[in-house]
Amino acid sequence: MAAREPEIITSKEKMRKWSRAMRAKGKTIGLVPTMGYLHKGHLSLINEARQHADLIVVSIYVNPGQFSTSEDLSTYPSDFYGDLQKLMSVSGGVDVVFNPYDLYDYGSGRDREGAEKRDSVKEVSCLEERGGGHETWIRVEKLEKGLCGKSRPLFFRGVATVVSKLFNIVDPDVAIFGKKDYQQWRIIRRMVRDLDFAVQVIGSEIVREDDGLAMSSRNVYLSPEERQKALSINRSLSRAKHAAEEGQINCKKLQDSVILAIQEAGGKVDYAEIVDQETLEAVEEIKAPVVICVAACFGKARLIDNIEIPAYA
Numbered sequence: 569m570a571a572r573e574p575e576i577i578t579s580k581e582k583m584r585k586w587s588r589a590m591r592a593k594g595k596t597i598g599l600v601p602t603m604g605y606l607h608k609g610h611l612s613l614i615n616e617a618r619q620h621a622d623l624i625v626v627s628i629y630v631n632p633g634q635f636s637t638s639e640d641l642s643t644y645p646s647d648f649y650g651d652l653q654k655l656m657s658v659s660g661g662v663d664v665v666f667n668p669y670d671l672y673d674y675g676s677g678r679d680r681e682g683a684e685k686r687d688s689v690k691e692v693s694c695l696e697e698r699g700g701g702h703e704t705w706i707r708v709e710k711l712e713k714g715l716c717g718k719s720r721p722l723f724f725r726g727v728a729t730v731v732s733k734l735f736n737i738v739d740p741d742v743a744i745f746g747k748k749d750y751q752q753w754r755i756i757r758r759m760v761r762d763l764d765f766a767v768q769v770i771g772s773e774i775v776r777e778d779d780g781l782a783m784s785s786r787n788v789y790l791s792p793e794e795r796q797k798a799l800s801i802n803r804s805l806s807r808a809k810h811a812a813e814e815g816q817i818n819c820k821k822l823q824d825s826v827i828l829a830i831q832e833a834g835g836k837v838d839y840a841e842i843v844d845q846e847t848l849e850a851v852e853e854i855k856a857p858v859v860i861c862v863a864a865c866f867g868k869a870r871l872i873d874n875i876e877i878p879a880y881a
């Protein structure tokens with residue numbers, strides 16, 4: 569099939585018009601939210617979206633509201649034209665790339681309120697630091713607290729808020745998220761349920777490199793040596809799953825084995841926890857379906873990965 573160029577829409581007003589026009593024609597819309605620098609993991613989400621919707625919108629937006637001021641917003645990798653080439657290679661194509669310039673631009677009513685308030689707030693995201701006056705945030709209060717939320721306390725606030733904005737603008741029937749970002753997927757599902765968004769949220773399986781490393785835009789930060797060492801993440805997760813299959817249901821023992829393997833490879837473990845798949849609460853023994861979630865740094869790359877384990881006991 570000939571490569572099809574997606575339409576590029578850069579303003580929220582045009583995006584909304586397109587979406588309304590398509591819905592008026594009876595078309596269903598699938599949204600794949602991304603921050604760009606696309607890889608095969610992203611493309612798998614598009615393929616999944618194709619199974620559920622007539623038209624596909626891929627958003628590419630590096631959201632300042634989910635980065636703290638000490639994180640990598642300014643160096644986050646991007647390659648918009650490379651991304652377009654990749655999107656054109658997807659079977660069935662992509663209808664729209666939504667690459668907004670005005671997501672947090674509210675027109676002439678802008679003020680510097682966000683910046684002025686900065687001193688009184690302990691943690692601010694890059695969005696507030698810039699001071700556009702945005703002050704409405706969505707918090708998924710319990711699910712956002714553990715795992716990545718411990719070291720990135722504003723991250724999920726930023727994600728839930730920007731995803732809500734995208735849902736309001738694109739008005740999709742279906743949205744696809746990768747299970748690599750397991751906590752993010754669970755948070756979006758809970759937000760959609762709790763706030764009655766009319767969007768079906770689908771979690772799509774993790775896509776890995778041939779050697780098992782979970783694909784991630786931030787893998788580009790790894791030196792060849794760090795990349796080799798980072799394989800300890802997936803390998804230790806697979807070993808822990810195997811041990812659970814063999815009857816080891818003590819979570820502390822399993823977690824410790826994962827932490828040790830990553831540390832021995834030179835990684836700095838942020839967390840390795842076994843949690844309930846739905847509530848993300850820590851469990852002591854595997855009796856119901858769990859997921860082992862890991863975040864670890866190799867050099868300047870902070871990588872996350874996980875493995876689901878059904879209950880064996």
Ligand SMILES: Nc1ncnc2c1ncn2[C@@H]1O[C@H](COP(=O)(O)OP(=O)(O)OP(=O)(O)O)[C@@H](O)[C@H]1O
Nearest residue numbers: 602603604609745746748749774775783784785786
């Ligand atoms: N290897 C993967 N397999 C499946 N989905 C993925 C994979 N990597 C990313 N995704 C999904 O793609 C969507 C967009 O993610 P994003 O653009 O942040 O990419 P990323 O590779 O996760 O980047 P980062 O390295 O910054 O975390 C998210 O829903 C994410 O879970």
Ligand SMILES: CC(C)(CO)[C@@H](O)C(=O)[O-]
Nearest residue numbers: 601602603631727730749
């Ligand atoms: C969902 C998302 C696009 C929101 O900015 C981002 O967190 C991501 O790429 O996973």
Ligand code: BAL
Nearest residue numbers: 603634635723749752
């Ligand atoms: N994949 C989630 C985006 C982030 O970690 O900033």
